[in-house]
Amino acid sequence: MENNISDNERAVSILKNKGEQTIKELAQELKVTTEGARFQLLKLSNEGFVKSESRSKGRGRPQQVWSLTAKGHARFPDTHxxxxxxxxxxxxxxxxxxxxxxxxxxxxxxxxxxxxxxxxxxxxxxxxxxxxxxxxxxxxxxxxxxxxxxxxxxxxxxxxxxxxxxxxxxxxxxxxxxxxxxxxxxxxxxxxxxxxxxxxxxxxxxxxxxxxxx
CATH class of the missing domain: 3.30.1380.20 (Trafficking protein particle complex subunit 3)
Known part of the structure; x- marks a missing residue:
């Protein structure tokens, strides 16, 4: 996979349309490996566009979910x-x-x-x-x-x-x-x-x- 801006835009668009996602869920949406999805999320996180937090579901290990920050939402137009x-x-x-x-x-x-x-x-x-x-x-x-x-x-x-x-x-x-x-x-x-x-x-x-x- 080429790690370019289009991959970043796709990840941001998915988080905007579908809400918070685990790395596995985002990887499926992007049709890339979990490592490829993690790379994009970490890059976006370093730029301040996404954030993550741990969520506990049942007795399993906590899951890390990702969502857009205010800066991430601001990438979408607010008309004039x-x-x-x-x-x-x-x-x-x-x-x-x-x-x-x-x-x-x-x-x-x-x-x-x-x-x-x-x-x-x-x-x-x-x-x-x-x-x-x-x-x-x-x-x-x-x-x-x-x-x-x-x-x-x-x-x-x-x-x-x-x-x-x-x-x-x-x-x-x-x-x-x-x-x-x-x-x-x-x-x-x-x-x-x-x-x-x-x-x-x-x-x-x-x-x-x-x-x-x-």
């Missing part, structure tokens, strides 16, 4: 974060919090129109989520969805390209929930179960159709 945060702060100072939220939700309405142009309202919930995840991935959210055993779905976004802006104003996150609801249908229940701003490694939403009224 510096300028956006400054603009948000100026709007707050000059127009107030309520005006800022109105602007954010107005922008959200634009997103709703754009999403609806690309998502067929007559499709099944599963097809709608497939299209939504594709759109969100193009926007930098690294999105995907999974079908749960109970018939519900999980929409998972492994990256937030507006994270710094969202830290400054929670209105962005509220607007996203409103957008998903309007695009997927009023008969859809959406609950955020993981939140990057709350310390999770990803944002995740449990999505299911409301029971039919008798």
């Amino acid at each position: 974060s510096g300028l956006t945060v400054k603009l948000i702060e100026k709007i707050k100072q000059n127009l107030g919090e309520e005006a800022l939220n109105q602007i954010i939700f107005a922008a959200g309405e634009d997103n709703i129109v754009r999403y609806k142009e690309n998502i067929d309202s007559t499709d099944s919930l599963e097809n709608k989520l497939e299209q939504l995840a594709e759109i969100r991935t193009k926007e930098g959210y690294m999105a995907r969805f999974e079908k749960e055993e109970d018939g519900s779905f999980m929409l998972i976004e492994n990256h937030c390209p507006i994270c710094e802006a969202a830290k400054t104003c929670q209105g962005f996150c509220k607007s996203e929930l409103n957008t998903f609801k309007k695009v997927l249908g009023e008969n859809i229940q959406i609950k955020r179960v993981n939140h990057i701003l709350a310390g999770a490694r990803r944002c995740a939403y449990k999505i299911e159709e409301e029971p039919a009224k008798v």
Whole structure:
């Protein structure tokens, strides 16, 4: 295996998409030996992009698991974060919090129109989520969805390209929930179960159709 930057990028991408990994798990994902995976992790660790900790599972020996550091997460784009945060702060100072939220939700309405142009309202919930995840991935959210055993779905976004802006104003996150609801249908229940701003490694939403009224 060539120990080059592409190997490092692949390792970082896997940790971003799948969360913490053991060396064995990462080696399988990279399709390299455990020694090859260890080499990449140690190199990334020395550069401050990943960290490790020991975890005990049952009676076996503790396992070493690896995950991204804040610096590692920062390798993924945060869209115009510096300028956006400054603009948000100026709007707050000059127009107030309520005006800022109105602007954010107005922008959200634009997103709703754009999403609806690309998502067929007559499709099944599963097809709608497939299209939504594709759109969100193009926007930098690294999105995907999974079908749960109970018939519900999980929409998972492994990256937030507006994270710094969202830290400054929670209105962005509220607007996203409103957008998903309007695009997927009023008969859809959406609950955020993981939140990057709350310390999770990803944002995740449990999505299911409301029971039919008798």
